[in-house]
Amino acid sequence: MKPHPVDEYGLAIRPPDIALECDPEFCKYPNPYMDRQHVYHPAAEYKTPEEKRLRRCARFVVRMCRCQHEEWDNAYAPPPKPDRDTIVAFNRGMLSPAPNQTLE
Numbered sequence: 343m344k345p346h347p348v349d350e351y352g353l354a355i356r357p358p359d360i361a362l363e364c365d366p367e368f369c370k371y372p373n374p375y376m377d378r379q380h381v382y383h384p385a386a387e388y389k390t391p392e393e394k395r396l397r398r399c400a401r402f403v404v405r406m407c408r409c410q411h412e413e414w415d416n417a418y419a420p421p422p423k424p425d426r427d428t429i430v431a432f433n434r435g436m437l438s439p440a441p442n443q444t445l446e
């Protein structure tokens with residue numbers, strides 16, 4: 343498993359080799375793209391209100407096919423939980439991603 347890529351703040355970014363869409367003709371699921379990937383996992387590690395807020399932020403909940411979601415989880419370790427100061431700053435809107443470092 344590869345380490346999960348992060349931005350300059352230590353916030354998770356989408357691995358460049360993971361696509362959000364698959365080819366529906368070859369997908370093993372009946373409804374491609376309908377899954378939601380919580381990038382920050384496992385959920386049990388996000389306990390405090392600030393941590394839960396980070397995990398639920400739209401930036402870290404990605405709509406994508408489950409087949410691509412599985413590829414992501416199989417190829418990359420869970421992203422490291424950012425340190426507390428980073429989480430609080432992010433939740434206050436003080437950290438914006440660089441244009442080329444968003445998840446979607």
Ligand SMILES: [Zn+2]
Pocket residue numbers: 364365369370371374375407408409410
């Ligand atoms: Zn698929």
